[in-house]
Amino acid sequence: MGAExxxxxxxxxxxxxxxxxxxxxxxxxxxxxRHLRRERxxxxxxxxxxxxxxxxxxxxxxxxxxxxxxxxxAIAARVMRRVLIDYARQHRAAKRGGPxxxxxxxxxxxxxxxxxxPGDLHAYSAADxxxxxxxxxxxxxxxxxxVNQRLAQxxxxxxxxxxSEDETAAALGVTARTVRRDWVKAKDWLRRELEA
Amino acid sequence: xxxxxxxxxxxMTALLEEAFDSGALVFSEPLLxxxxxxAGDEFSGRVRSEHGISYEIERKLGRGGMxxxxxxxxxxxxxxxxxxxxxxxxxARVGAERxxxxxxxxxxxxxxxxxxxxxxxxxDRDASVLAGRPYYVMPYVEGETLRARLAPDALLPLAEAMxxxxxxxxxxxxxxxxxxxxxxxxxxxILLTRGHALVADFGIAKAIAxxxxxxxxxxxxxxxxxxxxxxNSSSAFxxxxxxxxxxxxxxxxxxxxxxxxxxxxxLYAWGVVAYETLTGRHPFRGLGGTxxxxxxxxxxxxxxxxxxxxxLETAPGDRPGSxxxxxxxxxxxxxxxxxxxxxxxxxxxxxxxxxxxxxxxxGVAAILLATAEYGRIGPSTILLVGTGNPAxxxxxxxxxxxxxxxxxxxxxxxxxxxxxxxxxxxxxSAKIATPQAAQVLVSKAVTILGVPDTSxxxxxxxxxxxxxxxxxxxxxxxxRRVRFVRPVAKAIEVVxxxxxxxxxxxxxxxxxxxxxxxxxxxxTSGDFPLRSDSGRPSEVSGSILxxxxxxxxxxxxxxxxxLGVLVWSVGRSPDAVVTLDITxxxxxxxxxPAIMVRRANGRVRIVxxxxxxxxxxxxDDEVIRVANTGSYEIAHNTITCRWxxxxxxxxxxxxxxxxxxxxxxxxxxxxxxxxxxxxxxDSNAAxxxxxxARSNVVRYxxxxxxxPTALAIELFKLGYPEDNAFxxxxxxxxxxxxxxxxxxxxxxxxxxxxxxTVVDRGVSTTIER
Numbered sequence: 001m002g003a004e005x006x007x008x009x010x011x012x013x014x015x016x017x018x019x020x021x022x023x024x025x026x027x028x029x030x031x032x033x034r035h036l037r038r039e040r041x042x043x044x045x046x047x048x049x050x051x052x053x054x055x056x057x058x059x060x061x062x063x064x065x066x067x068x069x070x071x072x073x074a075i076a077a078r079v080m081r082r083v084l085i086d087y088a089r090q091h092r093a094a095k096r097g098g099p100x101x102x103x104x105x106x107x108x109x110x111x112x113x114x115x116x117x118p119g120d121l122h123a124y125s126a127a128d129x130x131x132x133x134x135x136x137x138x139x140x141x142x143x144x145x146x147v148n149q150r151l152a153q154x155x156x157x158x159x160x161x162x163x164s165e166d167e168t169a170a171a172l173g174v175t176a177r178t179v180r181r182d183w184v185k186a187k188d189w190l191r192r193e194l195e196a
Numbered sequence: 197x198x199x200x201x202x203x204x205x206x207x208m209t210a211l212l213e214e215a216f217d218s219g220a221l222v223f224s225e226p227l228l229x230x231x232x233x234x235a236g237d238e239f240s241g242r243v244r245s246e247h248g249i250s251y252e253i254e255r256k257l258g259r260g261g262m263x264x265x266x267x268x269x270x271x272x273x274x275x276x277x278x279x280x281x282x283x284x285x286x287x288a289r290v291g292a293e294r295x296x297x298x299x300x301x302x303x304x305x306x307x308x309x310x311x312x313x314x315x316x317x318x319x320d321r322d323a324s325v326l327a328g329r330p331y332y333v334m335p336y337v338e339g340e341t342l343r344a345r346l347a348p349d350a351l352l353p354l355a356e357a358m359x360x361x362x363x364x365x366x367x368x369x370x371x372x373x374x375x376x377x378x379x380x381x382x383x384x385x386i387l388l389t390r391g392h393a394l395v396a397d398f399g400i401a402k403a404i405a406x407x408x409x410x411x412x413x414x415x416x417x418x419x420x421x422x423x424x425x426x427x428n429s430s431s432a433f434x435x436x437x438x439x440x441x442x443x444x445x446x447x448x449x450x451x452x453x454x455x456x457x458x459x460x461x462x463l464y465a466w467g468v469v470a471y472e473t474l475t476g477r478h479p480f481r482g483l484g485g486t487x488x489x490x491x492x493x494x495x496x497x498x499x500x501x502x503x504x505x506x507x508l509e510t511a512p513g514d515r516p517g518s519x520x521x522x523x524x525x526x527x528x529x530x531x532x533x534x535x536x537x538x539x540x541x542x543x544x545x546x547x548x549x550x551x552x553x554x555x556x557x558x559g560v561a562a563i564l565l566a567t568a569e570y571g572r573i574g575p576s577t578i579l580l581v582g583t584g585n586p587a588x589x590x591x592x593x594x595x596x597x598x599x600x601x602x603x604x605x606x607x608x609x610x611x612x613x614x615x616x617x618x619x620x621x622x623x624x625s626a627k628i629a630t631p632q633a634a635q636v637l638v639s640k641a642v643t644i645l646g647v648p649d650t651s652x653x654x655x656x657x658x659x660x661x662x663x664x665x666x667x668x669x670x671x672x673x674x675x676r677r678v679r680f681v682r683p684v685a686k687a688i689e690v691v692x693x694x695x696x697x698x699x700x701x702x703x704x705x706x707x708x709x710x711x712x713x714x715x716x717x718x719x720t721s722g723d724f725p726l727r728s729d730s731g732r733p734s735e736v737s738g739s740i741l742x743x744x745x746x747x748x749x750x751x752x753x754x755x756x757x758x759l760g761v762l763v764w765s766v767g768r769s770p771d772a773v774v775t776l777d778i779t780x781x782x783x784x785x786x787x788x789p790a791i792m793v794r795r796a797n798g799r800v801r802i803v804x805x806x807x808x809x810x811x812x813x814x815x816d817d818e819v820i821r822v823a824n825t826g827s828y829e830i831a832h833n834t835i836t837c838r839w840x841x842x843x844x845x846x847x848x849x850x851x852x853x854x855x856x857x858x859x860x861x862x863x864x865x866x867x868x869x870x871x872x873x874x875x876x877x878d879s880n881a882a883x884x885x886x887x888x889a890r891s892n893v894v895r896y897x898x899x900x901x902x903x904p905t906a907l908a909i910e911l912f913k914l915g916y917p918e919d920n921a922f923x924x925x926x927x928x929x930x931x932x933x934x935x936x937x938x939x940x941x942x943x944x945x946x947x948x949x950x951x952x953t954v955v956d957r958g959v960s961t962t963i964e965r
Binding site for chain 1: 207208209211212215216219220221223224226227228
């Protein structure tokens with residue numbers, strides 16, 4: 001595919017896409033869990049492989065056909081985002097009592113001045129801090145979408161969907177160079193947003 | 197994730213980069229793992245290494261962040277072994293060969309408290325799911341990990357905890373001497389077998405770091421990734437923060453993925469483990485434990501607490517310099533058995549659920565051990581480090597006391613500012629002047645505990661008008677190991693409390709307010725208690741413990757009075773009985789009574805105190821003065837009177853309804869040392885009984901020096917003492933100018949045994965010589 005322009009398939013009924021999402025969701029979630037359980041003899045969890053596997057299974061199960069596999073990737077990336085964010089929410093909820101508070105001297109002073117104590121999130125286990133960062137990223141990507149829809153889509157495909165530049169380019173109907181530039185821009189924007 | 201203090205922002209930046217580099221799914225792996233549990237790495241059967249060594253794997257023993265441990269048999273030697281196999285994702289990352297090379301460097305460790313390495317290698321192709329995975333083999337040790345013993349409600353016995361911590365420090369000391377840093381000290385890596393500790397996984401974290409950070413690490417990059425994947429192109433690998441060490445035990449420099457770690461990262465982790473072992477909870481993060489943690493800390497020796505806190509310093513340079521230093525400090529720690537025992541009784545009262553959580557380190561200004569489930573329960577322990585700025589210090593201490601069950605103080609606090617906490621009107625209107633306001637109000641149950649700083653200096657409060665004002669009805673309050681330097685009026689004023697402990701504090705000077713000042717007063721009546729107004733005695737009840745304090749309160753100007761401990765009108769029978777213990781205190785240079793107790797409804801023990809008055813002043817006063825009810829035991833005190841007209845111990849009552857009955861005054865040493873060449877008035881005695889006093893016994897005391905009399909019993913305010921006894925007191929070193937024993941006119945039925953010379957003006961006095 002490379003820099004080749006690939007048009008989005010537009011013939012599908014949007015309702016059909018919506019119908020597809022829960023299916024993809026369940027499939028991706030189940031696959032992710034299975035991958036995790038199996039002591040993977042190859043390498044780390046690989047999103048692209050998962051997405052490909054999901055695609056194949058759905059095709060087999062449902063006889064569903066996509067003229068352009070790339071559009072499935074875009075959907076899968078979006079669904080993957082939801083899968084992971086749900087995991088993060090689930091993790092946060094599983095932590096009894098929710099996030100712990102840090103009380104600093106400044107806080108004490110603030111309170112003395114009758115300012116309310118904001119709840120500070122500070123996660124210590126790898127799972128905790130990852131869950132919190134994912135949730136923060138998810139919100140930031142939603143804000144980014146309001147500013148620049150395509151940058152947000154690139155993040156969705158590259159980051160959440162684990163798609164390569166070419167796959168992302170195909171899914172979004174832009175060139176790989178554009179994806180590369182967008183990905184750099186999006187990361188900068190997210191860094192600023194999260195570190196502010 | 198919107199609010200971030202300095203340290204966590206740095207961490208967040210590193211995490212974000214890791215997320216971008218690895219992709220969301222890989223990044224979420226720990227999260228998925230936490231949710232999905234550890235099923236799926238079950239394996240049994242024979243496996244062979246690439247070098248042809250076989251093992252018979254029996255079953256999985258456990259799974260950690262980096263590896264899964266299996267119980268296996270080494271067929272060649274027919275012995276059980278534990279095999280740790282790196283997780284697939286870890287081995288994918290690290291480069292198996294390089295890892296095996298690295299780990300060999302640590303194989304030479306041989307030490308009684310280091311779990312040695314028997315073998316290491318890479319499983320061959322036929323090893324099913326373990327194929328190609330690096331492993332290392334250790335002796336199989338029966339026992340359990342320290343983690344398994346850290347149940348929050350069942351702490352390791354202190355002696356065992358100390359032994360385990362010492363052995364871990366010993367292992368670190370040895371490994372560090374060979375240049376091996378552990379990097380992942382945590383309770384899971386400390387095995388307990390037959391009462392001793394074995395530290396496992398030495399150098400493993402380092403081996404992983406080295407093998408993935410080095411050039412070999414590149415080989416392990418997932419081939420599925422496209423060539424322009426940032427994982428490949430980015431020059432910085434950020435994996436390290438995901439695998440090196442365990443966040444909860446990581447030194448701050450390690451959490452920042454600082455490549456230049458040294459042995460002091462291990463000392464930090466040792467500190468976390470020590471904290472957790474001694475208190476049952478992680479210093480930064482709760483394990484969901486139940487109470488009594490603060491009380492456990494109270495029973496620890498301050499030197500041990502200081503050592504652990506030093507290890508937890510953020511900057512490596514502020515920690516002990518070496519494991520050897522930790523070891524030496526541990527050996528110097530004497531377990532304070534007596535305080536542990538004293539604590540046990542009173543602590544059983546507290547057992548409410550708390551959920552300790554997080555500690556925030558704020559550089560030098562303050563460290564707060566905040567243990568909050570946010571919005572639900574207040575923090576249970578807060579550690580404050582003084583700034584020397586009164587505006588900050590007073591507010592911080594006040595806020596901490598309002599929030600925490602235990603407030604630990606370290607360093608120097610300044611309380612030198614206008615006090616704002618109003619005190620009771622009954623105090624301010626009393627003839628003994630009391631300021632209108634105090635510095636910090638203690639209005640609920642709290643333990644205020646001084647923690648020595650790194651050089652062993654006591655937590656110090658400089659100045660302040662009544663630094664602690666305790667008005668905490670029905671609540672238990674403890675103040676220990678705090679040094680008060682020249683507070684105004686008094687260091688501690690108590691008006692309401694149930695169960696009070698004021699122990700091991702230092703009181704260095706007091707600044708009189710009006711003419712008078714005291715180190716410590718417990719006073720519900722304002723002026724001394726009268727029949728018409730005895731204050732609110734029922735508001736001070738339970739066990740009132742004043743022990744092992746060091747009080748030195750010289751007065752600098754004539755006409756000023758400095759007192760030691762004053763207790764007025766406490767306890768009410770039978771519903772609010774008080775037990776007052778004033779024991780083991782050292783009270784120096786008072787110009788008025790060192791210990792004064794009036795009207796205590798309950799038992800009063802004034803035992804084993806050392807009291808020496810200021811010298812040379814023309815004072816006319818009593819050093820230990822007790823009056824108006826109470827069951828007194830005054831024993832084993834050493835009293836040195838240097839005033840001109842001085843009484844060592846005085847028991848009396850001026851109120852018929854509140855007689856002094858049944859006191860036991862025994863085995864005290866009273867040294868009467870008036871200024872040389874002075875003429876002493878007739879009324880003085882080393883020990884005297886006056887007024888409405890019955891059935892008191894003064895025996896086996898040793899009286900030295902000079903005064904008109906050693907022992908005296910007399911009429912006071914219409915009260916005639918009856919049925920008192922002076923038995924076998926030793927007067928060899930005493931010079932009486934009037935008589936050794938004086939029985940005043942109207943005093944009835946006094947019994948004297950071996951009284952020395954006697955002037956008897958009483959009624960029915962019996963004398964046995």
